Amino acid sequence: MALRGTLSRLLRTQFSTTCQNRTHSVAVLGAPFSKGQKRRGVEHGPKAIRDAGLIERLSNLDYPVHDFGDLSFQNLDKDEPYMQVPFPRSVGRANKLLSEAVGSAVASGHTTVMLGGDHSLAIGSVEGHARQCPDLCLIWVDAHADINTPLTSPSGNLHGQSVAFMLKELQNKMPELPGFSWVKPFLSAKDLVYIGLRDVDPGEYDILKELGIQCFTMRDIDRLGIQRVMEVTLDHLLSRKQRPIHLSFDIDAMDPSLAPATGTPVNGGLTYREGIWITEEIHNTGLLSVMDLVEVNPVLGASREAVEVTASLAVDIIASSLGQSRQGGLLGPLGIPETRTNTQNMQLE
Ligand SMILES: NC(=[NH2+])NCCC[C@H](N)C(=O)O
Ligand SMILES: [Mn+2]
Ligand SMILES: [Mn+2]
Numbered sequence: 001m002a003l004r005g006t007l008s009r010l011l012r013t014q015f016s017t018t019c020q021n022r023t024h025s026v027a028v029l030g031a032p033f034s035k036g037q038k039r040r041g042v043e044h045g046p047k048a049i050r051d052a053g054l055i056e057r058l059s060n061l062d063y064p065v066h067d068f069g070d071l072s073f074q075n076l077d078k079d080e081p082y083m084q085v086p087f088p089r090s091v092g093r094a095n096k097l098l099s100e101a102v103g104s105a106v107a108s109g110h111t112t113v114m115l116g117g118d119h120s121l122a123i124g125s126v127e128g129h130a131r132q133c134p135d136l137c138l139i140w141v142d143a144h145a146d147i148n149t150p151l152t153s154p155s156g157n158l159h160g161q162s163v164a165f166m167l168k169e170l171q172n173k174m175p176e177l178p179g180f181s182w183v184k185p186f187l188s189a190k191d192l193v194y195i196g197l198r199d200v201d202p203g204e205y206d207i208l209k210e211l212g213i214q215c216f217t218m219r220d221i222d223r224l225g226i227q228r229v230m231e232v233t234l235d236h237l238l239s240r241k242q243r244p245i246h247l248s249f250d251i252d253a254m255d256p257s258l259a260p261a262t263g264t265p266v267n268g269g270l271t272y273r274e275g276i277w278i279t280e281e282i283h284n285t286g287l288l289s290v291m292d293l294v295e296v297n298p299v300l301g302a303s304r305e306a307v308e309v310t311a312s313l314a315v316d317i318i319a320s321s322l323g324q325s326r327q328g329g330l331l332g333p334l335g336i337p338e339t340r341t342n343t344q345n346m347q348l349e
Helices: 002-019 042-051 054-059 088-107 119-132 162-166 168-173 202-211 218-224 226-238 272-285 304-321 342-348
Strands: 026-031 065-070 111-116 137-141 192-197 214-217 245-250 288-294
Touching (some): 026 054, 026 088, 042 304, 054 065, 054 304, 088 111, 088 119, 088 288, 137 272, 168 202, 214 218, 214 226, 245 304, 272 288, 288 304
Parallel strands (some): 026 065, 111 288, 245 288
């Protein structure tokens, strides 16, 4: 009994330090994978983002950075489509590997950055994170909701279905796909917020409505302003308790003029400053635990510049999520002191 008490206390301490005291060190993990969709090139995303100076930029922030390099994904020669879904076994297997890698980076106490690759990788990334931190919440920044099921998906592509694998509420709507027997739904609809939506399929619309998922479309951002959107987002997820945040950032959330090198661009996206505001506010909570930066596709840039601006925007978004500030200086922020809401104050103490 005594031993059991000690063990559970030990596990509890381990658990709370793993899942709460963030940003002592950063782990970077590349996932060069593209079979969640049909266009080639997105597997070169991690290299493009590293070449744009990611590691150097993160080294200028205040904590050690561990670059764990890129995972290596095996090619399966036989991977026939299942219910119009291409490459199910390859996507399932890659995500299992990624889940284990993210899980162990989180268990080692690192704030973890996953570089994609296509957005199907969020399945493994969020799942691995949730195994370590079961009470995490998810902020999905994207032009798309990626919440199709194999039955509603117009394209079949798994990068448009990642969230459907996670949600407990969709369990009965998800067929068993080959390669995915290891994933059991782990997230509740109330623990998810979308920001930046502007291209939602009819089946996705029905799911979002039915489950009452908190969404901020581009129209909501125009109407409320990004400051209010983040206030409501963080309030929705954190007002009851402090919990680890998983940020899944699809580069196509940004306007295509800023992020042209991506597979499914949609006009009318986030401005540079809206993107940075989102990540600064998430950093300010002190609760960011894992982030994904996905869908940078260097092959789809019309020119070298187009690829470089996209990759360097990805670097800015990551650095800002991890504390790079626009207010500089060790002597405290410039500008007018900010008054914060109660929720935000609670996080900052
Ligand atoms: N991660 C992405 N870029 N997803 C785009 C998804 C597009 C479309 N909704 C689909 O299901 O195919
Ligand atoms: Mn998208
Ligand atoms: Mn996406």
